[in-house]
Amino acid sequence: MNIDSIKTGIVIDHIKAGDGMRIYNFLNLGEMDCSVALIKNASSRKMGKKDIIKVDTVPDTDLNALGFIDPNITLNIIENGERVRKYHPELPERMTNILKCKNPRCITTTEQELPHVFILTDRERDEYRCLYCESKAPAL
């Protein structure tokens, strides 16, 4: 893989240095067949150091959920070698099967096939709560 240019895929930039692996795991990039580059501790004028991830395809995962991990990251969408969109992922209103509810009293602990759904309840505080028991979302 040529790290500088990809044809169709994503570049996740301005990841806080050290968080790259968390995002790599969250997007399940280890399971993908395409080329993936994780660059750690790249120098950055804004941040000093940062991590960058380049993926040679657009993953199926809801990329907006990246905003929950780190609202400052920049997402670049690449098509035919051109950047077609650059944005900070917005917190999604609803996340399904991205987080797991940790409340031992929640119905999701006994009904194993239920989707784990979290609803954005406070955008200013990045606060999500479980659809079922309304417990606060755990950190990713």
Place this chain on the structure above:
Amino acid sequence: MRSINSIKDLSLQEIDALVQTAEDIIARPEHYARKMAGKKLATLFYEPSTRTRLSFEAAMIELGGHVIGFSEAQSSSAAKGESIADTVKTISCYADIIAMRHPKEGAPLVASLNAGVPVINSGDGGHNHPTQTLADLLTIHREKGTFQNLRVGVCGDLKFGRTVHSLVDAMSRYDGVSFVMISPEELKVPSYAKLPLKERGIPYTQTTDLAAAMPELDILYMTRVQRERFFNEDDYVRLKDSYILTPQKLTTAKKDLIIMHPLPRVNEISVAIDEDPRACYFKQVLYGKYMRMALMMMLLEVK
């Protein structure tokens, strides 16, 4: 088709309409005796309950309907591992409305997402119990004549007490209401339950001193320190007797105070208070039945 999972699912206008219907049922019960003829209520109770299940059943019977259901998980297909979704899809073939109690939080919501008939949350662990709050509201309305300009004291287990959180949320929607939250430090109201107060700018104070708060209260809502909400037996034993209401503590209370409790009580209200005209906790039980009648009629659109 509509289900009720939380008191927040009901607008102020709807609560007022339910109170009016309940008042009318009390005034002329014969008018309602056949309203639900031919309808069936399924009570799906996955954990023990005396009041709530029997209240729902009595409510449906007094409306002329019928009742089916189970009163413990072991006598249902849950014991064989059936999911809630499958259970309520099945029950929807038999019943017109479901009342569900479950020890796990959010179970009635799962039921309402899968049932073909309305589901009423009849208590899901320490989470929600909207018909208890409706019973509380009718009690306040009948005993105080208004929901406005009342100083409401809530006392006991304010951390795990779901009825307190719902009552605070519901009462904070009325003008001129303020709260005194009386509890040991360990059982204070959690911050999320105080959010509606902060958002609506409702005055409240927190104290550990029941006696000091007593003279200013219009309503005293007592709660039980519940063994099943504790992970640790030592904590339970240490805190359960913290706030016991006795005739002596009531000497400084207003003459028209009303004393409420969601029941069952253990020892937090002395039985000596039962004869005091200010004791309203058994009236709450009765009023709960009327509000459940009104709620089932609303959900089944019975006029």
